Amino acid sequence: MNKNDLIIRVAGEGGEGIISTGDFITQACARAGLEVYTFKTFPAEIKGGYAMYQTRASAAPLFNQGDTFDILCAFNGEAYDLNRSRLRPGTAFVYDGPGGDFEPDVPEGVHAYAIPMTKTAKEMGSIKAKNMVALGALSQLFDIPEQPLREIIAAKFTKKGTTVLESNLNAFTRGRELAAALPKTDSWRMTAPAEKRDVVVLSGNDAIGLGALIAGLDFFAAYPITPATEIARYVARHLPKRGGTLIQAEDEIASLAQVLGASFAGKKAMTATSGPGLALMGEMLGMSFMSETPCVVVDVQRGGPSTGLPTKHEQSDLFMAIHGSHGDCGRIVLSVEGVSDCIALTVEAFNLAEKYQCPVLLLSDGSLAFSTQTVPYPEPADYPIVARKAWDGKGEYQRYVITDDYISPMAAPGTPGGMHIATGLEHDEIGQPNYTGANHEAMQAKRFRKLDGVVKDFAPVEVDGEGDAELGIIAWGSTIGVVREGIARLRAEGVSVKGFYPKLLWPMPVEQFEAFGATCGKVVVAEVNYLGQLAHFIRAETNLRPESYTICGGLPFTPAMIVSKVKEMLR
Amino acid sequence: MNCAQTHLHKVELETKDYKTDAKPFWCPGCGDHGVLTGMYRALAEIGVDPNYLVNISGIGCSSRLPYFVRSYKMHTLHGRAGPVATGVQLARPDLAILVNGGDGDGFSIGGGHMPHLARKNINMTYVLMDNRVYGLTKGQVSPTSQRQMKAYTTPYGGVEEPLDPVLYMLTYGASFVAQTLATNVKMTAQLIKEGMEHRGFSFISVLSQCPTFNTIDDAKSFKGSSEELQDNHDVSDIDAAMHAVNMAHKNGKIPVGLLYRQERPTLDERMADLVKQAGGHPGYDLRKIIDLSRP
Numbered sequence: 001m002n003k004n005d006l007i008i009r010v011a012g013e014g015g016e017g018i019i020s021t022g023d024f025i026t027q028a029c030a031r032a033g034l035e036v037y038t039f040k041t042f043p044a045e046i047k048g049g050y051a052m053y054q055t056r057a058s059a060a061p062l063f064n065q066g067d068t069f070d071i072l073c074a075f076n077g078e079a080y081d082l083n084r085s086r087l088r089p090g091t092a093f094v095y096d097g098p099g100g101d102f103e104p105d106v107p108e109g110v111h112a113y114a115i116p117m118t119k120t121a122k123e124m125g126s127i128k129a130k131n132m133v134a135l136g137a138l139s140q141l142f143d144i145p146e147q148p149l150r151e152i153i154a155a156k157f158t159k160k161g162t163t164v165l166e167s168n169l170n171a172f173t174r175g176r177e178l179a180a181a182l183p184k185t186d187s188w189r190m191t192a193p194a195e196k197r198d199v200v201v202l203s204g205n206d207a208i209g210l211g212a213l214i215a216g217l218d219f220f221a222a223y224p225i226t227p228a229t230e231i232a233r234y235v236a237r238h239l240p241k242r243g244g245t246l247i248q249a250e251d252e253i254a255s256l257a258q259v260l261g262a263s264f265a266g267k268k269a270m271t272a273t274s275g276p277g278l279a280l281m282g283e284m285l286g287m288s289f290m291s292e293t294p295c296v297v298v299d300v301q302r303g304g305p306s307t308g309l310p311t312k313h314e315q316s317d318l319f320m321a322i323h324g325s326h327g328d329c330g331r332i333v334l335s336v337e338g339v340s341d342c343i344a345l346t347v348e349a350f351n352l353a354e355k356y357q358c359p360v361l362l363l364s365d366g367s368l369a370f371s372t373q374t375v376p377y378p379e380p381a382d383y384p385i386v387a388r389k390a391w392d393g394k395g396e397y398q399r400y401v402i403t404d405d406y407i408s409p410m411a412a413p414g415t416p417g418g419m420h421i422a423t424g425l426e427h428d429e430i431g432q433p434n435y436t437g438a439n440h441e442a443m444q445a446k447r448f449r450k451l452d453g454v455v456k457d458f459a460p461v462e463v464d465g466e467g468d469a470e471l472g473i474i475a476w477g478s479t480i481g482v483v484r485e486g487i488a489r490l491r492a493e494g495v496s497v498k499g500f501y502p503k504l505l506w507p508m509p510v511e512q513f514e515a516f517g518a519t520c521g522k523v524v525v526a527e528v529n530y531l532g533q534l535a536h537f538i539r540a541e542t543n544l545r546p547e548s549y550t551i552c553g554g555l556p557f558t559p560a561m562i563v564s565k566v567k568e569m570l571r
Numbered sequence: 572m573n574c575a576q577t578h579l580h581k582v583e584l585e586t587k588d589y590k591t592d593a594k595p596f597w598c599p600g601c602g603d604h605g606v607l608t609g610m611y612r613a614l615a616e617i618g619v620d621p622n623y624l625v626n627i628s629g630i631g632c633s634s635r636l637p638y639f640v641r642s643y644k645m646h647t648l649h650g651r652a653g654p655v656a657t658g659v660q661l662a663r664p665d666l667a668i669l670v671n672g673g674d675g676d677g678f679s680i681g682g683g684h685m686p687h688l689a690r691k692n693i694n695m696t697y698v699l700m701d702n703r704v705y706g707l708t709k710g711q712v713s714p715t716s717q718r719q720m721k722a723y724t725t726p727y728g729g730v731e732e733p734l735d736p737v738l739y740m741l742t743y744g745a746s747f748v749a750q751t752l753a754t755n756v757k758m759t760a761q762l763i764k765e766g767m768e769h770r771g772f773s774f775i776s777v778l779s780q781c782p783t784f785n786t787i788d789d790a791k792s793f794k795g796s797s798e799e800l801q802d803n804h805d806v807s808d809i810d811a812a813m814h815a816v817n818m819a820h821k822n823g824k825i826p827v828g829l830l831y832r833q834e835r836p837t838l839d840e841r842m843a844d845l846v847k848q849a850g851g852h853p854g855y856d857l858r859k860i861i862d863l864s865r866p
Binding site for chain 2: 027030031148199200201202206210213214218219221238240241242243244245247249250251253254255257258259260261262263264265266267269283284287291374377378380412413414415416417418419420421422423424425432433
């Protein structure tokens, strides 16, 4: 059987080359023209612990990591133990043996291939080559394109010298030979695509960095935190090429403070963090809103509360993103579905921040952070860029003047006559402290009413399906991609179901939520958190009373979970 | 000073030209009036163009100062003036950055930021207005309060030892450290002027009496215990600076004058070098970066 959608999972001990093996497979598939969507889990510790890298490859577009794997490659006994329950009839299973640290009790119907990875690598002189033996075997067994793989291995190891390169290529070849000697009993094969498209392969975190560069990022400040740090790595590598500035701050309070300083100075500025960092930024978000200083804050969510599950997936910062700060504090909150959004919505986050002069939070999540995906080549000129409203230099400058659209023109330092104060104290139109009730009411109204335009800027929200449906699913973040596939499968079975995929979470597009709800018999909100945070806001802000479908086990939903939940609800 | 002072755009102005219409809100007899006067004088003597001056503060009595100075300015959060100023400075190295704030703002809630301003050598002038008490919240002990001070939350007297801001900043690598008294406007003006002309992080501690909440550190006692540095004090010698402060401590004295000055690259200069190495410029073709992610 040929399947136009294959999932390969490589699992073993962290440090054994699991991640690089997965990367090689992913890059080779993408180079051969296949779409890829990867999924990784790794321990919070640096050395040891279970690591897993899963590559889903297909000639058709992919929206999520899939239900489970078709092919498992286990480097050790732990990887086998942890995945054994998923070894169902028809699954292919490649493992380290003989000579590995375990003897599998292969379930019936599973196609097992014993490759002596450890033994062969040792014989060839270096245990480090274990993953290359495995990669060669996988390439032979499942038609992972050999030529692209050789090119990518060469590109990676050439700079380490010919000896290293040769030994890796030899191990790869040996792996292929070992696999070729085994009888092939399963029928999994990569299917080559009909045509190649112009794509790039990026992780969610790298794509956010790229989006920021496209938006015209000048200044980036951040403090290291899992799972957001790769954004800083990407920016650190490429921002200097554009003449921009990156600083690693002493903490997250300082990073947002630096961002506000740079923004006041007239530059486009952002920071990236995870939940614990966002919690520290709460007071400074209020300063951004009160002083109407634009800023972009990326929160790559992880399992919480407190230190929580630092390397695991969760969508549980929505409450904090929308309301985290003292006083009545407005902001705009966006969330991204996949890598393509990570580029486009980061640009959008800057545009909104510059236009509305307020904090814009962009929510990503732990699995998307490290998921590499193929996306169409992002042509920089295709992304519209918005500049902040600038003072025209006429008359007396009033920084906080109340205008028709409630947005006041800005003047960067160095503008003659534009001197003003950016202040967190309540102030009047020129920025002088003013604590009268009438002034506070007028200025709060100004700061909130300027955001009235945001929903319009962002309409329409994507609706998946037409007309009436028995059931509607609302999802946000990377859960959207899972719901898309779940809905497609349900439709194929004749189930009447629709999807609603908001990317702007605050201010809420209330009318569109309600219009969607009006076409659905029942509504369910699927999200990866305990409390049902989006469902909570929907109940509070709209006339909908959705059911909440939540999980918080550190992993994303799968399409199969969505399918069975819908069936259960419609039973 | 042999460095090009690109962070100081100059114009010819008088002291009064730096005043705003807002009237200082401090109590009569507060040392902060003297600091402000000294600051006006320093700005006029240098001739800083107010359009290229950014005056930044946190929260506290002294942090209201920017409202009284004609410039671009930011009145930020408690303890956060330093990092906000860092952002302004790195984003726009052509601006003159003047930060001021109190002892609680800079050395309690904001204490974690001070080492990084110093070691990174951010090109700004930080004027500490140290009254050794929390004024705006009506008189609690601060990290620089003398231990025996009876105050709002220490009715039986305090139990904690104070820290010394100048020793703190010398330790963390500030490239310009000085101390003066608010009652000595002439020296305050002179040190702020030198600090602003210094390329790098300049820290000027001004002991600024609080006549309302701190009765043990009044103008008279500050003056009585102050001791000018010796004529032969070597400002380029960090050991001499540390020694001067430690000796003064032993004798119950407050050393005043320029303690230390060091010429070394600022963070924005190092970053500019980095951009140069990367061949960076705003027109760099983004497609070259995107192409790196082709499979």
